[in-house]
Amino acid sequence: MEAQNTPKQRIFSGIQPTGNLTLGNYIGALRNFGVLQNEYDCLYSIVDMHAITVRQEPSELRKACLRTMAIFLASGLDPEKNIIYFQSQVPQHAELGWILDCFTYMGELSRMTQFKDKSAKHADNINAGLFTYPVLMAADILLYMTNLVPIGADQKQHLELARDIALRFNAVYGDVFNVPEGYFPKVGARIMSLQDPTRKMSKSDPEECYIAILDKPEIIRKKLRRAVTDSDNSVVFDPENKPGIANLMSIMYALSDKSMDEITADYDGKGYGVFKDAVADCVISALEPIQKEYDRISADKAYLEQVMISGRERAEQIAWKTMLKVRKKVGLAALKL
Ligand code: TYM
Numbered sequence: 001m002e003a004q005n006t007p008k009q010r011i012f013s014g015i016q017p018t019g020n021l022t023l024g025n026y027i028g029a030l031r032n033f034g035v036l037q038n039e040y041d042c043l044y045s046i047v048d049m050h051a052i053t054v055r056q057e058p059s060e061l062r063k064a065c066l067r068t069m070a071i072f073l074a075s076g077l078d079p080e081k082n083i084i085y086f087q088s089q090v091p092q093h094a095e096l097g098w099i100l101d102c103f104t105y106m107g108e109l110s111r112m113t114q115f116k117d118k119s120a121k122h123a124d125n126i127n128a129g130l131f132t133y134p135v136l137m138a139a140d141i142l143l144y145m146t147n148l149v150p151i152g153a154d155q156k157q158h159l160e161l162a163r164d165i166a167l168r169f170n171a172v173y174g175d176v177f178n179v180p181e182g183y184f185p186k187v188g189a190r191i192m193s194l195q196d197p198t199r200k201m202s203k204s205d206p207e208e209c210y211i212a213i214l215d216k217p218e219i220i221r222k223k224l225r226r227a228v229t230d231s232d233n234s235v236v237f238d239p240e241n242k243p244g245i246a247n248l249m250s251i252m253y254a255l256s257d258k259s260m261d262e263i264t265a266d267y268d269g270k271g272y273g274v275f276k277d278a279v280a281d282c283v284i285s286a287l288e289p290i291q292k293e294y295d296r297i298s299a300d301k302a303y304l305e306q307v308m309i310s311g312r313e314r315a316e317q318i319a320w321k322t323m324l325k326v327r328k329k330v331g332l333a334a335l336k337l
Pocket residue numbers: 012013014015016017024025026027028029030047050136137140141149150151152153154155158188189190191192200201202
């Protein structure tokens with residue numbers, strides 16, 4: 001859906017600080033964050049509590065949190081205009097998560113495709129957090145009276161659940177939560193794996209399957225040259241029969257100002273090698289400025305710390321307001337501050 005031009009509308013989105021952020025995260029979500037920052041009141045969270053639903057190496061997770069914040073900033077998010085913060089530093093997320101657990105059904109959670117995928121991938125650790133993950137995500141969103149949630153297509157089912165929970169809660173207690181809408185890119189809402197273009201590009205897959213936002217140009221080119229395509233050599237957008245080429249076309253479309261028809265006109269019949277190199281040029285020129293900024297920002301630990309502290313304080317102020325209301329509505333013991 002299109003963003004509306006109402007200045008006071010609120011946006012919330014989150015990204016897990018696990019592994020390397022990918023081109024999928026960038027095109028599906030992060031790039032839209034920057035576009036929206038001028039028209040909306042935006043909160044962007046590094047959702048570290050979501051990350052521990054699978055086992056993490058603690059010191060690596062802590063580093064990944066800061067890396068993710070530096071990528072947010074490097075991709076153009078202004079920490080004055082946006083509230084950028086770590087989820088775990090605002091304890092109201094967990095608190096609201098618990099309350100919303102009591103408004104969510106087991107049947108709803110067992111239908112979540114991400115739960116099914118992740119429990120197949122981590123069969124030795126199908127913990128309750130993995131199961132209730134979408135409720136914490138609903139809490140993230142509802143805590144800030146969010147109107148719009150920029151996400152990729154894989155998060156659509158979770159957003160729908162958040163909407164259902166909000167409506168259910170409101171039906172009991174009156175208009176407490178805003179019922180949020182999704183904001184999806186027209187093309188690129190699901191960037192696919194370079195090695196299996198029928199599956200989404202994921203940071204938890206082997207390296208050759210994804211392009212990381214921080215991949216160096218020669219690595220990007222190498223990965224794209226090796227991307228799985230087909231053997232008929234025509235550059236036409238046909239996701240069903242030519243998923244590999246359709247994926248590369250979507251990447252080019254998202255990162256250039258060319259239409260699909262122009263891409264076909266420019267590259268059809270020229271051979272996949274030429275096309276893949278042109279896609280690599282687009283990706284490299286989109287990511288290089290972010291990488292330069294990232295190098296600069298990630299070296300400035302004091303700045304990152306300052307963004308972290310101010311983000312937490314600003315987020316918590318809004319979160320408290322919601323929690324005081326919610327606590328009262330559900331009848332929890334009155335909190336005297
Ligand atoms: P995560 O961390 O897996 O991904 C972050 C964002 O990137 C999008 N994305 C993609 N978009 C297009 N193509 C892809 N291959 C691709 N891979 C990832 C995701 O859709 C997402 O928008 N549960 C969420 C994080 C979260 C959240 C929230 C998001 C927690 N709370 C509240 C929005 C609002 C997740 O795991 O995203």
